[in-house]
Amino acid sequence: MPLQDQLSERFRRKQSGTQYRTLLQVLHIDITLLLSVVLLMTVGLFILYSASNQSSAIFSQGIMHIGLALLIMIVLAQLSPITYSRWSLTLFIISLLLLALVLVIGHIDKGAQRWLNLGLFRFQPSELMKLSLPMMLARYYQTSNLPPKFKEICIGILLILLPVLLTLKEPDLGTAIILLIAGGGILLFAGIQWRYILGTTFVAVISAPFLWRVMHDYQKQRILTFLNPARDPLGSGYHIIQSKIAIGSGGLFGKGWLQGTQSHLHFLPAHATDFIFAVFGEEFGFIGCVILLLIYLAIVARCIYITSQAQNTYTRLLAGALSLIFFTSVFINIGMVCGILPVVGLPLPLVSYGGSSMVITLASLGLLMSIHGHQQLLSH
Amino acid sequence: MNGSFTLKDRTREKYMFRNRLIIAIIMIIFLSFLLIYQFINLQIFQRQYYTTLSKKNQIDFSPIPPRRGLIFDRNGVLLADNIPAFSLMMTPNKKDEMQKTIAELSKIIKITPDDIENFNKQAKQHRRFEQIPLKLKLTEQDVASFSTNRYRFPDVSVQAALLRTYPLSNAMSSVLGYVGRINEYELQYVDTTNYAATNFIGKLGIEKYYEKELHGTVGYRQVETDASGQTVRILKNIPSVSGKNLYLTIDSRLQLAAQKALGQNHGAVIAIQPSTGQVLALVSNPSYDPNLFVNGISQKDFNRLQHDPAHPLYNRTLRGLYPPGSTIKPFIATEALNANITNTEFTLFDPGWYKLPNSSHVFHDWKPGGHGWVNISKAIIESCDTYFYDLAHKMGIDRIDDILGQFGFDKPTGIDMGEELAGNIPSPEWKMKNRGLPWYPADTILSGIGQTFMQVTPMQLATATATLANHGVRFRPQLLFATQADDEQIIYTHPITETPVVLKQDIYWETIINAMQNVITEGTGYSFGHPSYSVAAKTGTAQVVNSRENDNAADNIPIQLRNNSVFIAFAPIQNPKIAISVVIENSHDAIRISREIMDSYLLNPEQDIAHATTRPAQ
Numbered sequence: 001m002p003l004q005d006q007l008s009e010r011f012r013r014k015q016s017g018t019q020y021r022t023l024l025q026v027l028h029i030d031i032t033l034l035l036s037v038v039l040l041m042t043v044g045l046f047i048l049y050s051a052s053n054q055s056s057a058i059f060s061q062g063i064m065h066i067g068l069a070l071l072i073m074i075v076l077a078q079l080s081p082i083t084y085s086r087w088s089l090t091l092f093i094i095s096l097l098l099l100a101l102v103l104v105i106g107h108i109d110k111g112a113q114r115w116l117n118l119g120l121f122r123f124q125p126s127e128l129m130k131l132s133l134p135m136m137l138a139r140y141y142q143t144s145n146l147p148p149k150f151k152e153i154c155i156g157i158l159l160i161l162l163p164v165l166l167t168l169k170e171p172d173l174g175t176a177i178i179l180l181i182a183g184g185g186i187l188l189f190a191g192i193q194w195r196y197i198l199g200t201t202f203v204a205v206i207s208a209p210f211l212w213r214v215m216h217d218y219q220k221q222r223i224l225t226f227l228n229p230a231r232d233p234l235g236s237g238y239h240i241i242q243s244k245i246a247i248g249s250g251g252l253f254g255k256g257w258l259q260g261t262q263s264h265l266h267f268l269p270a271h272a273t274d275f276i277f278a279v280f281g282e283e284f285g286f287i288g289c290v291i292l293l294l295i296y297l298a299i300v301a302r303c304i305y306i307t308s309q310a311q312n313t314y315t316r317l318l319a320g321a322l323s324l325i326f327f328t329s330v331f332i333n334i335g336m337v338c339g340i341l342p343v344v345g346l347p348l349p350l351v352s353y354g355g356s357s358m359v360i361t362l363a364s365l366g367l368l369m370s371i372h373g374h375q376q377l378l379s380h
Numbered sequence: 381m382n383g384s385f386t387l388k389d390r391t392r393e394k395y396m397f398r399n400r401l402i403i404a405i406i407m408i409i410f411l412s413f414l415l416i417y418q419f420i421n422l423q424i425f426q427r428q429y430y431t432t433l434s435k436k437n438q439i440d441f442s443p444i445p446p447r448r449g450l451i452f453d454r455n456g457v458l459l460a461d462n463i464p465a466f467s468l469m470m471t472p473n474k475k476d477e478m479q480k481t482i483a484e485l486s487k488i489i490k491i492t493p494d495d496i497e498n499f500n501k502q503a504k505q506h507r508r509f510e511q512i513p514l515k516l517k518l519t520e521q522d523v524a525s526f527s528t529n530r531y532r533f534p535d536v537s538v539q540a541a542l543l544r545t546y547p548l549s550n551a552m553s554s555v556l557g558y559v560g561r562i563n564e565y566e567l568q569y570v571d572t573t574n575y576a577a578t579n580f581i582g583k584l585g586i587e588k589y590y591e592k593e594l595h596g597t598v599g600y601r602q603v604e605t606d607a608s609g610q611t612v613r614i615l616k617n618i619p620s621v622s623g624k625n626l627y628l629t630i631d632s633r634l635q636l637a638a639q640k641a642l643g644q645n646h647g648a649v650i651a652i653q654p655s656t657g658q659v660l661a662l663v664s665n666p667s668y669d670p671n672l673f674v675n676g677i678s679q680k681d682f683n684r685l686q687h688d689p690a691h692p693l694y695n696r697t698l699r700g701l702y703p704p705g706s707t708i709k710p711f712i713a714t715e716a717l718n719a720n721i722t723n724t725e726f727t728l729f730d731p732g733w734y735k736l737p738n739s740s741h742v743f744h745d746w747k748p749g750g751h752g753w754v755n756i757s758k759a760i761i762e763s764c765d766t767y768f769y770d771l772a773h774k775m776g777i778d779r780i781d782d783i784l785g786q787f788g789f790d791k792p793t794g795i796d797m798g799e800e801l802a803g804n805i806p807s808p809e810w811k812m813k814n815r816g817l818p819w820y821p822a823d824t825i826l827s828g829i830g831q832t833f834m835q836v837t838p839m840q841l842a843t844a845t846a847t848l849a850n851h852g853v854r855f856r857p858q859l860l861f862a863t864q865a866d867d868e869q870i871i872y873t874h875p876i877t878e879t880p881v882v883l884k885q886d887i888y889w890e891t892i893i894n895a896m897q898n899v900i901t902e903g904t905g906y907s908f909g910h911p912s913y914s915v916a917a918k919t920g921t922a923q924v925v926n927s928r929e930n931d932n933a934a935d936n937i938p939i940q941l942r943n944n945s946v947f948i949a950f951a952p953i954q955n956p957k958i959a960i961s962v963v964i965e966n967s968h969d970a971i972r973i974s975r976e977i978m979d980s981y982l983l984n985p986e987q988d989i990a991h992a993t994t995r996p997a998q
Binding site for chain 1: 415435
């Protein structure tokens, strides 16, 4: 068919209201999100290669994780938000049970009991909770006449605290904070009144001393050390000092790919996982850091756009919470690596080495794609 | 709206959601700027600071210790050697972990509390990741048992290092001193960079005095390290420069002979080459084994040496203060002749005592009944006290002090060893200041025979004797014969002259030296015997207790109260090769001992420096 005809055919369809649907639209894939995520993960692979001291094994593992995570994202994008809404409660209960289970039979690594060994791979139930808690809360508030009433807020807080406390018990402070922020985000998006926000903040401040007492020693250490890294330069302050040295010595343009000395000479701890941003900062400098942050912000912006376009309470709250989780994870990780937040042990989304985190992050983007991809069907 | 049923107000909800989303967006923008602010902070403003830290992180300087210079005697006999020994080295760590490691190590290698104390001391002063010796001189057994258990001790290793040893042991300790582990006090005074890899420092004697020459210059290996301090690769290697080898003026054969001659006697022997001031022998007896100190002396050994009534740690040659007794007479006589206070013709009748014109106090001569008519020669030969009482009275104390000062009795000789004391030539000012008493005429008279408050060191006495042998030409006593840097030419030291003692006529020297020669043939030094070489000498007896009536040397009084015997001599009289001073505590053995020393030196063929550089078997 000549090009002229193609265009006129298309024009006619549009005029007549018939949607011309691309393959991506059929698969409910948001191309903006997909492209920016793929770009980010490509950059991530390069950093991982450098951070792992050019280990091809870790590099190919990283590719495997990405492949698996992308697959899961696409699969999840196919299910409609209605399905998610329906399964929210079940998934939440399963996640809670797994969290409890991990405390009993979990795999212990570096003093923390976070993993379930599923034979083929190890799995972190607290990661799953990052999906199921927002789904549960969105599900709970979808039928309410928002803003939520006091009782509904209390139940919401209960739903949040249950997994948060279980996660804290593992102990996994980072994920607990993320869950807390995700839950708080949903309450915020649900339109909780400011007086409740202030009240909750007040209660949180009051309960801080109690929280301090139930905290693990290593968590207290981290907070104390964050406040003053020089307190223990060879112990827990060592991480912060070394990662600041790595980032700071990167300067404006960085030392160049594979040229970072801090990580390659093992001064930098956990340089392939939680502290991978320091490797990036050392090798690509200020320019690189800003560009990487912009890529993240592009993803966040697209997520927020999707959120703003969501058309019912469930999708709106879920999308808002997932966007918030994504940004908060990025902020907390980069913040701790460059020394403006305490070290809480969170990976850098989509860049840090680690299957669980990768899969869950892309799964959450899959949910967002589902929300965005299915709305036209609903609206027309 | 009726409350019985709730209807979702979708428009309101949507509007409110928008508002909340905007708040979230504002938060996100704010937090993003916070991150960028921190990037700017770290990577632009503080870049320099973190770059420096980063470089320091990766590059470590590991110092290479220089090899300590060897010490030889003038003939090339090795006096101080470095032998390779295995040391147990440990990287300091967290305290409780270290204690655990040491406790585990003790099960296979004997580690004393002294070792641990030394280790802890050094651990405080050293940098992170630097290995510190925990135990030196491991036995083969230790090395073997550690090797099989090495995997259990990642922070511990066995290193071969050079350890100082003194092959001649006791015989050389008065000269060489010893090295020991550097302590905190010494660290304040050394260039810590140069001593970065050094464990030992000269503590005493030549080892201390020539520390700078012996130590050498530290080398460096610039290495790239990882976070655990392990070397990844060597970037730069600046080799260390070995310390200089020292050749001492000491003739170890003479030194050994002198020590043998001294036997069980407590005392000091010094032999000097008059023509140069070179010290040929310097022996303080009893002495100690300097090897004990190298490895860090055990508290038990140290206490034993410290509390030994014979004071083996006390260097009598430089620090022993003895009344010179009659050995001071020839020196006083030079001035008496020079100032024409007496001459060879003048004679004095000695009834066995001396009395000042207007005093009833009687000064006894050592010989009851006296020496009869005495001239200056006879006064020296027979050591006539009365003659010298009279001389002292006529000269006055100022003149006596002046001539003794010219011979160097008023200050340390300046020998290149440090730790030397000055002795004491008393003056009225000195007496008033130190005793709070005026100077009596009796003090002057007794000064004439080297008694009262007069004290000299054997070193001063030997130097003055050499000056006498030289007819007044003075050299500062020296122990350093030559130095040799690695594979370079031997550089000999030059004699250092001091202000000479000048007499108006050379005949005055000859008069006194002739008299001293006759001391041996017919005088108080008769028991010296008749050697084949010519000798000039003077005997002396120094009182330990003031009891002139008794023969203090007699065997019926306690040893520690018996008189000291002092002997000075030089030989041959023409072109003297050796001048000696011998002080023997509580014994009259000085003359016999001197004869043995003289014979040993003068009757043995000379050896050259080129010989005997071989290491003695250990």
